[in-house]
Amino acid sequence: MIKMKFEEVKEMSSKYLFQNYGRIDLSFTHGKGCYLYDTEGREYLDLVAGIAVNSIGYAHPDWVKAMQDQVAKLCHVSNLYYVEEQAKLAEKVASITPGDLDRTLFVNSGAEANEGALKLAVRYTGRSKVLSALNSFHGRTAASLGATGQTKYQASFEPLISDAYQYYEYGNIESVKEMVSKDTAALIVEPIQGEGGVRMASKEFFKAVRDICTDNGVLMIVDEVQTGIGRMGTWYGIQNYDVIPDVITMAKALGGGAPIGAVTTTDDIAKVMTPGTHGTTFGGNPLVTASGCATLDIMKKENLVQNSHDLGARWIADLKGIKSDKIKEVRGCGLIIGVEMDSNETAAAVQKHCRDNGVLVNVCHGNTVRLIPPLIINDAQKDVFTKLLKECI
């Protein structure tokens, strides 16, 4: 294939694609480890990882081999049949999820995982209402947009397809108590609000949520789409709070770059999803589940959850140690870190300074520089960002 120059890629994209993304003027041809290479041959240290997807880095040789082998054997068959790689991945997921969360449904994305979990809760409880947090993010499909508690995503799509949602204040247990009722099927919550600006709630909050859900027959769904698979220094973010939910949803890092999502729950809850109640053509096909198996094997072999925990803690300590009135707050856990700047302009300036010096970072919620790098990142690489941040401020 003839390689295209950046301007050609941009022009063709502008002509033929929906213009629903505000894209940065960059296009990449390949990646290796923590680095991406653009159409003009420039190298970038990537601290975005495809928005918390590429945890094992780019082109990991074991992952590439697993994918190549699988493509050569079998890419897709229907869920009309048993799929070996799907069964193997489900077993691997069961081995890392907390408690009795041992039964999995595979889908294609994070939003789809949440939709599956919400359907599951409605069917299991026979109730219709869902509590979701203000400032949350659970996806942008028509129904998951309702769960996403941010008006900026919902505006212009109202009335929302589902009027099932009520929004509690993240971290405020009184607000949950006020809303829970005999109609509540589920409460959905993120271990850290990633898209919401890397916002955290306390262990007490999560424990109290667990108790309220148990006492009221409400399913506690933890959305681990961004935080799952090691991002918070534990396999699942909720493990930081010593709480076992009823349902976990995940996606992003599970496939190491292949599009996959999953809903995991207990035997008892899963049994309401009888044949025909839910499904998707591509869900858990041989290719994506082989990619999931390879990803989890690499994560274990290379101790990446531990690296996320240890390196993340050192990085957060370094960043908290920077004294500047340009930094409002440093938040995070493991390798999801938010550096809240004093303004949107400062955050944009940090992002630009990094990019000009070959480092990619993401800005979320306007003023927060979000670091969600591959979990294979090392200290020297993390220090590159810290130095650039200091320079910029």
Ligand SMILES: Cc1ncc(COP(=O)(O)O)c(C=O)c1O
């Ligand atoms: C917590 C959370 N839930 C759900 C989603 C939606 O996932 P997807 O974009 O794969 O549909 C995201 C995406 O950023 C997310 O961060």
